[in-house]
Amino acid sequence: AQAVGTSDRAVCKRLRLVVQNEMIRATVLRLNASLLRHQNQWLQEAHHAAAIRPWHSMEQPHRQQHPQKRPSQQLHQLPLQRLPDQPKPTSSDCNNFVPRVSTPSGAKKNFCEYSCPETVREICHGKVPGWSMRPVQDITVTKLGSGLSNVNYRVTMTSPAVSVPCVLFRVYGKGISVLYDYTMEFQTFKMLSKFQIAPRLYASDDEWRIEEWHDSIPLPNSNMCNPSILVQVAAQLGRLHKISFKPDFPSELHAQQPLHVTRLERWGDAFSQIARHPKVAGSVARMGVQEMLAEREWLAKFVVEGSSGTSSGLDVVFSHWDCQENNVLQTPYGLRLIDFEYSGMEHQAFDIATYFLECTIDYLHDEYPYYKLCLHNFPTETEQRFFCCVYLSEYLGVAVKPEDAAVSVLLERVQRFTLVSHLLWAFWSVIRAHQQSMDGGFDYLHFAEARWALYKQSKDAMLQALQGAGRGTGSTNRHGDWQQHGWNSQKHFV
Numbered sequence: 211a212q213a214v215g216t217s218d219r220a221v222c223k224r225l226r227l228v229v230q231n232e233m234i235r236a237t238v239l240r241l242n243a244s245l246l247r248h249q250n251q252w253l254q255e256a257h258h259a260a261a262i263r264p265w266h267s268m269e270q271p272h273r274q275q276h277p278q279k280r281p282s283q284q285l286h287q288l289p290l291q292r293l294p295d296q297p298k299p300t301s302s303d304c305n306n307f308v309p310r311v312s313t314p315s316g317a318k319k320n321f322c323e324y325s326c327p328e329t330v331r332e333i334c335h336g337k338v339p340g341w342s343m344r345p346v347q348d349i350t351v352t353k354l355g356s357g358l359s360n361v362n363y364r365v366t367m368t369s370p371a372v373s374v375p376c377v378l379f380r381v382y383g384k385g386i387s388v389l390y391d392y393t394m395e396f397q398t399f400k401m402l403s404k405f406q407i408a409p410r411l412y413a414s415d416d417e418w419r420i421e422e423w424h425d426s427i428p429l430p431n432s433n434m435c436n437p438s439i440l441v442q443v444a445a446q447l448g449r450l451h452k453i454s455f456k457p458d459f460p461s462e463l464h465a466q467q468p469l470h471v472t473r474l475e476r477w478g479d480a481f482s483q484i485a486r487h488p489k490v491a492g493s494v495a496r497m498g499v500q501e502m503l504a505e506r507e508w509l510a511k512f513v514v515e516g517s518s519g520t521s522s523g524l525d526v527v528f529s530h531w532d533c534q535e536n537n538v539l540q541t542p543y544g545l546r547l548i549d550f551e552y553s554g555m556e557h558q559a560f561d562i563a564t565y566f567l568e569c570t571i572d573y574l575h576d577e578y579p580y581y582k583l584c585l586h587n588f589p590t591e592t593e594q595r596f597f598c599c600v601y602l603s604e605y606l607g608v609a610v611k612p613e614d615a616a617v618s619v620l621l622e623r624v625q626r627f628t629l630v631s632h633l634l635w636a637f638w639s640v641i642r643a644h645q646q647s648m649d650g651g652f653d654y655l656h657f658a659e660a661r662w663a664l665y666k667q668s669k670d671a672m673l674q675a676l677q678g679a680g681r682g683t684g685s686t687n688r689h690g691d692w693q694q695h696g697w698n699s700q701k702h703f704v
Contacts, residue, residue, distance in 0.1 A: 324381045324417050325361050327351040334365045337413035337420055338377055344369040351379075364423065376423040377412060388480045388641060394463075395551050401460060402550055405453055409548070424546060426539035431572040434535060434565075435589050437596065442545040443538060444597045447561050448604025450547065451527035454555070459528070466555045468526055470513075470630045474506045477637040484644040493655040494640055497662050505633055505665075513626045514557070521602055521616060523559030523623025533561050534568035559620065562601065563627035566594065579653035583660060594621055625672060632665035 324330070335346045348369040354362040363379040386392055396419075402408035409422035433439050454464055466472075482503055485494040518524050530537070531552040539546045566589050575582040589597065595612040598620050602610040610616055639658035646654055 327353070327363070330363050330365060330379050330381075333413075333418070334377060334379060334420060338365075338367070338374055339412065340372045340374060341367055344372065365420075374412070378409070378421040378423050379418065380421060381418050388476070389638065390552055394554070397460070398463070398550060398553055401463070402553075405456075407450065407453070407547070408550055424539060424541055424548075426541040426546065429535045429538040429540055429545070431535045431569070431574065431584075431587070434569040435587065435593055437593075439545070440589075440593060440597045441600050443533070443565060444600035445604045446545060446547055447530070447533065447565075448601045450530060451525070451558050451561070451605055454526075454528040463528075463555065468560075469529065469531060469552075469554045469556045470560060470627075470634065471510060473634055473637075474510060474630075477634060477641065478503055478506050481637040481640050484640055487644055490640060490643050490655060493643075493659065497636075497659055502633070502636065502662060509629055509633060513623075513630055517619055517622065519619075521558075521606055521620065523557060523562075523620045523627070525558045526555050527558045529553060529556035529558070529561050531556055531561065531564070533565045534571070534573070536573060557623075557627065558605070559623040559627040560630060562598065562620070563624045564631050565597075566624065567628055567631055579656040580651050581657060594624075598624070629665055629669055629672070632661045632668065636661040636665065 330351050331346060331349045334351075335341050335344075335349055341349070344367060348367055350366045350368060352364045352366070354364055360383050361381040363381075364376065365379050366376045367374070382392065396414075399408050399419075400411065403411050409424065412420040412422070414420070429439065434443075453459060481494075482499065484490060485499045514524060530547055530550065531554065532549065533547070537547060537549045539548055569589055570583055570585050570587050572582040572584060573580075592612075595617050598617045599610045599612045599614065602614075602616055602620065636658045639654040639661065643654035643658065646652075
């Protein structure tokens with residue numbers, strides 16, 4: 211501007227003013243856009259809060275824990291000659307930067323000390339992100355229930371404007387080693403957190419861990435065959451079963467035997483030892499200890515013989531293994547599977563068989579024996595075929611229709627794995643009964659006897675259907691016959 215005349219300098223000055231005004235205008239537009247984004251975010255958060263408010267109001271009366279986590283109720287010793295309408299267990303992405311530290315030597319607390327609400331409050335105050343800057347008095351601790359596997363607490367920060375308003379504090383129980391490997395369970399939990407399947411992990415120790423809390427309610431048993439629920443659960447299982455094909459899936463987990471193989475042996479051996487204990491000996495003797503143990507060898511062969519091939523039900527995949535009503539949560543953003551402590555590698559048919567059987571067991575029954583069998587709720591053949599076609603469509607990544615042959619092949623294998631579910635949870639129930647306190651509400655021995663009775667009747671009906679089809683103990687497509695003769699023959703229990 212100094213090198214030109216006065217008129218040129220005036221022009222340059224005006225140009226500078228124009229440029230400055232444009233810069234100011236652009237800055238204002240950016241600020242407005244940023245403000246609009248924040249307003250949209252605030253509106254979304256307000257909408258989400260409004261959406262989950264009904265879930266909060268329903269949560270206290272309806273959030274049901276696994277039977278092993280129910281409040282203690284007086285157990286009445288009733289005769290088990292008749293099996294009335296008649297649970298089995300339930301719990302909840304991992305931040306890799308969160309270290310898993312051991313309690314310093316000499317400062318080790320026992321199970322009861324970690325189960326103290328004051329101890330839970332102090333740990334969460336120091337470990338949950340953002341909570342250490344708030345008064346410890348603003349933390350409320352609510353016990354959700356207790357049992358063999360763990361004790362769970364809902365821990366809430368009542369102070370406003372915290373990034374994590376609520377967490378689940380889990381205290382590990384004692385005596386779980388006979389049921390599952392705790393070390394492997396924790397590694398599996400971290401893997402599932404990494405894959406954004408399990409809840410986020412905030413902190414952990416040898417005796418406890420702090421997990422993400424989900425606002426939700428369990429899936430009512432009466433809704434398990436609702437088509438909208440069937441399609442979501444089938445798709446969830448299809449996606450879950452595919453994670454073992456990921457390149458970063460742990461090789462040591464991938465190399466494991468199917469869980470039913472190891473648990474038939476391990477749980478069966480534990481059942482055999484516990485059966486002699488005076489606390490359970492009388493009831494278990496009526497069931498027939500040696501007869502139950504003898505089924506293991508036959509069953510291990512029966513479930514895998516016959517047809518094979520991809521998606522036939524025999525693919526060894528990562529399995530949830532306990533897909534029942536209390537382990538399927540209804541959230542504002544859809545269904546979510548929780549409680550992976552029994553998870554591992556298993557034939558894909560097992561999860562489907564488990565879900566179908568769980569449709570018949572209501573764990574929210576408030577009268578003795580604190581569960582109810584509703585065998586007429588077993589999915590119809592139409593519902594089963596619908597479930598399996600959705601599952602295969604997700605698992606294979608191609609459209610599969612209910613009438614396709616692939617659905618029939620899968621259902622034949624699912625039928626056989628219902629026997630595995632009955633026998634293993636019968637073993638499990640006797641083990642749980644042995645470790646249950648005398649004032650426990652849920653009658654595990656009653657449940658064990660019911661599952662064993664269902665095993666025997668289902669086996670008989672299945673073999674009759676196979677023989678009627680002239681197939682021996684091989685595969686059969688007479689699924690409708692098996693359902694009719696197998697499940698309908700058990701309705702005298704209801």
